[in-house]
Amino acid sequence: MWPTGAWLDGLVTGALISGPSDATPTPASVDADLVVNVEGVTVRRAGAALLCDVDWQVELDERWVVLGPNGAGKTTLLNLAGGRLHPTVGVAHVLGEQLGRTDLTELRTRIGLSTAALAERIPTEERVVDVVVTASWSVVGRFREEYDSGDEIRARALLGQLGVGELAERRYGTLSEGERKRVQIARALMTDPELLLLDEPAAGLDLGGREELVARLAELASDPDAPALVLVTHHVEEIPPGFTHALLLRDGDVVAQGLLNDVLTRDNLSKTFGLSLVVERHGDRYTARAG
Numbered sequence: 164m165w166p167t168g169a170w171l172d173g174l175v176t177g178a179l180i181s182g183p184s185d186a187t188p189t190p191a192s193v194d195a196d197l198v199v200n201v202e203g204v205t206v207r208r209a210g211a212a213l214l215c216d217v218d219w220q221v222e223l224d225e226r227w228v229v230l231g232p233n234g235a236g237k238t239t240l241l242n243l244a245g246g247r248l249h250p251t252v253g254v255a256h257v258l259g260e261q262l263g264r265t266d267l268t269e270l271r272t273r274i275g276l277s278t279a280a281l282a283e284r285i286p287t288e289e290r291v292v293d294v295v296v297t298a299s300w301s302v303v304g305r306f307r308e309e310y311d312s313g314d315e316i317r318a319r320a321l322l323g324q325l326g327v328g329e330l331a332e333r334r335y336g337t338l339s340e341g342e343r344k345r346v347q348i349a350r351a352l353m354t355d356p357e358l359l360l361l362d363e364p365a366a367g368l369d370l371g372g373r374e375e376l377v378a379r380l381a382e383l384a385s386d387p388d389a390p391a392l393v394l395v396t397h398h399v400e401e402i403p404p405g406f407t408h409a410l411l412l413r414d415g416d417v418v419a420q421g422l423l424n425d426v427l428t429r430d431n432l433s434k435t436f437g438l439s440l441v442v443e444r445h446g447d448r449y450t451a452r453a454g
């Protein structure tokens with residue numbers, strides 16, 4: 164269970180982890196609730212447009228899913244929101260900072276990011292609790308960094324909240340894929356980010372692992388003190404209950420975006436994936452199949 168009333172209880176927040184966000188002044192003109200503000204953004208690489216004229220706004224209390232087929236530009240959009248790349252054309256603000264005009268190193272400490280590329284860099288010999296704790300220093304692999312006991316208490320609390328607390332002493336390389344994914348999310352939450360970006364967190368999981376992860380993400384989504392969430396996936400079945408908005412991408416173009424239930428229609432998804440799909444809603448979950 165998540166701590167009641169707060170995403171992280173007093174034991175593991177505030178006094179023990181100083182979030183850099185407190186020290187970052189917010190310009191009066193910037194809407195403090197607007198976590199991501201992308202306006203007319205095109206991203207080009209090697210002559211190709213990976214994203215084309217995208218407008219997208221994410222507010223603090225929103226939980227977004229970004230859906231699309233392989234090569235649609237989902238990871239590019241996530242890397243933009245994560246301050247990993249700049250727009251070729253257009254303007255993007257993340258947490259009130261304009262990309263290209265701000266110190267990205269400082270900005271990135273305010274964003275939790277979990278991607279396959281980052282996961283590949285985690286040493287298999289690393290103790291699980293150290294995989295989480297090293298996020299405080301934006302490194303993978305514990306070397307000579309000094310952590311205070313508060314960091315470790317917080318890391319263990321996050322592992323517990325993601326249901327893998329008992330694995331804290333294990334070597335990362337001995338974990339199952341599902342366990343690793345949950346450790347990666349705990350790591351992304353270590354710095355108490357204002358924005359959490361998850362790139363295909365359920366990829367490679369079996370049905371049980373996926374459902375366990377979806378349940379954990381649903382708990383996170385329902386917590387008013389959790390950061391703004393953006394989750395990239397190929398599958399509507401992986402959308403956790405409590406997610407509020409969706410953006411559909413195809414070939415770098417936004418096919419549709421807005422409230423989840425308005426966007427996840429048969430027409431929109433068929434257009435996004437380029438085949439005729441039947442989409443069904445069962446309570447707060449979705450399924451899609453050809454038809």
Ligand SMILES: Nc1ncnc2c1ncn2[C@@H]1O[C@H](COP(=O)(O)OP(=O)(O)OP(=O)(O)O)[C@@H](O)[C@H]1O
Binds near residue numbers: 211231235
């Ligand atoms: N640096 C680059 N130079 C040229 N093309 C690139 C570069 N980075 C990405 N691309 C291309 O941009 C397109 C979008 O890539 P991106 O990784 O954003 O897609 P995606 O929707 O996340 O795909 P997937 O679901 O397969 O992970 C792909 O066709 C990819 O090959």
